[in-house]
Amino acid sequence: MAQINNNQEDLIEKLKLPNDRVRAVLDTDAYNEIDDQFAIVYALLSPERIELEAIYAAPFFNSRSSSAEDGMEQSYEEIDRLLGLMGMSRPTFRGSRKFISDGQAPTTNPAVEDLISRSREQDNGPLYVLAIGAITNVASAIQIAPDIVKNIVVVWLGGHAHHWPENEEFNLRQDPEAVRIILESNAPFVRVPCVPVADHLLTTEHELGHYLKGQSPLSDYLCRIFSEYREHDGAWAKVIWDISVVAWLINPEWVPTEIVPTPILTEDNHWRTVPNRHPMRQATMVKRDAVFTDLFNKLRSLGG
Numbered sequence: 001m002a003q004i005n006n007n008q009e010d011l012i013e014k015l016k017l018p019n020d021r022v023r024a025v026l027d028t029d030a031y032n033e034i035d036d037q038f039a040i041v042y043a044l045l046s047p048e049r050i051e052l053e054a055i056y057a058a059p060f061f062n063s064r065s066s067s068a069e070d071g072m073e074q075s076y077e078e079i080d081r082l083l084g085l086m087g088m089s090r091p092t093f094r095g096s097r098k099f100i101s102d103g104q105a106p107t108t109n110p111a112v113e114d115l116i117s118r119s120r121e122q123d124n125g126p127l128y129v130l131a132i133g134a135i136t137n138v139a140s141a142i143q144i145a146p147d148i149v150k151n152i153v154v155v156w157l158g159g160h161a162h163h164w165p166e167n168e169e170f171n172l173r174q175d176p177e178a179v180r181i182i183l184e185s186n187a188p189f190v191r192v193p194c195v196p197v198a199d200h201l202l203t204t205e206h207e208l209g210h211y212l213k214g215q216s217p218l219s220d221y222l223c224r225i226f227s228e229y230r231e232h233d234g235a236w237a238k239v240i241w242d243i244s245v246v247a248w249l250i251n252p253e254w255v256p257t258e259i260v261p262t263p264i265l266t267e268d269n270h271w272r273t274v275p276n277r278h279p280m281r282q283a284t285m286v287k288r289d290a291v292f293t294d295l296f297n298k299l300r301s302l303g304g
Helices: 002-014 035-044 068-086 110-119 136-144 146-150 170-174 176-184 205-212 217-228 243-250 288-301
Strands: 022-028 050-057 092-094 127-131 152-157 189-192 257-261 279-283
Touching: 002 279, 022 035, 022 110, 035 050, 035 068, 035 217, 035 243, 035 288, 050 068, 050 110, 050 243, 068 092, 068 217, 092 110, 110 127, 110 136, 110 146, 127 136, 127 243, 136 146, 136 176, 146 152, 152 243, 170 176, 189 243, 205 217, 205 288, 217 288, 243 288
Parallel strands: 022 050, 022 127, 050 092, 127 152, 152 189, 189 279
Antiparallel strands: 257 279
């Protein structure tokens, strides 16, 4: 019992709101939609708060890929494309070629190896692991090297709110077994629900054009892929889901959170709340205008 109490105290301490510059890595299915691109750029343009040490390619499988492995490879290429447009370099690593939920035991890969190595470097505080896709790479690293939970804080965009009637969310449903590994790991865990939290981060072609078009090759690229992604005629806005995780690190007041018991993910992928489970932090809302104002200002600075 004493050990459980100590673990809870450690978690509460590590779940305190970040109030200074932090070390971070970004795990992203960068080619899945067009929101990861904005999140990658946002993290790289926020060195005052985020020391982004490495970027990992996560698997995904939808109409933009032929398999989970192909999704990971295309994400890896998209990360490098963005770095080239920004004139920046960061270590980039390929991640898992399959989901744990496809019957694959957690296996090592370049992303997992790098995450384990960086997690064991404790000189500059905990490593924030920003996960904005299927959480396969992070779960694999924790299963292979459970000791790293002492040195990381996992921040994930995935699933809907605990009270939401359904939980059919892309990042979660691709690899629910990886989510279960995270929930049971006792790693400090911060979750941004997609609905009804991150879905407030809507923008439009008109807004992007007004603030970004013609500002830089990078801004023009973001505007172009946004327009090409248009889902239907008429009025249309797109959620830029993934910037929510980055925004929380930049200014926690923009993405308010609360401490709650870590839920259990049931076999049919619903949340089940159990009192007295170990604590986690969960976002409750997002201040959309503040987040986009900060992002647009940083992108516009590239053109000046």
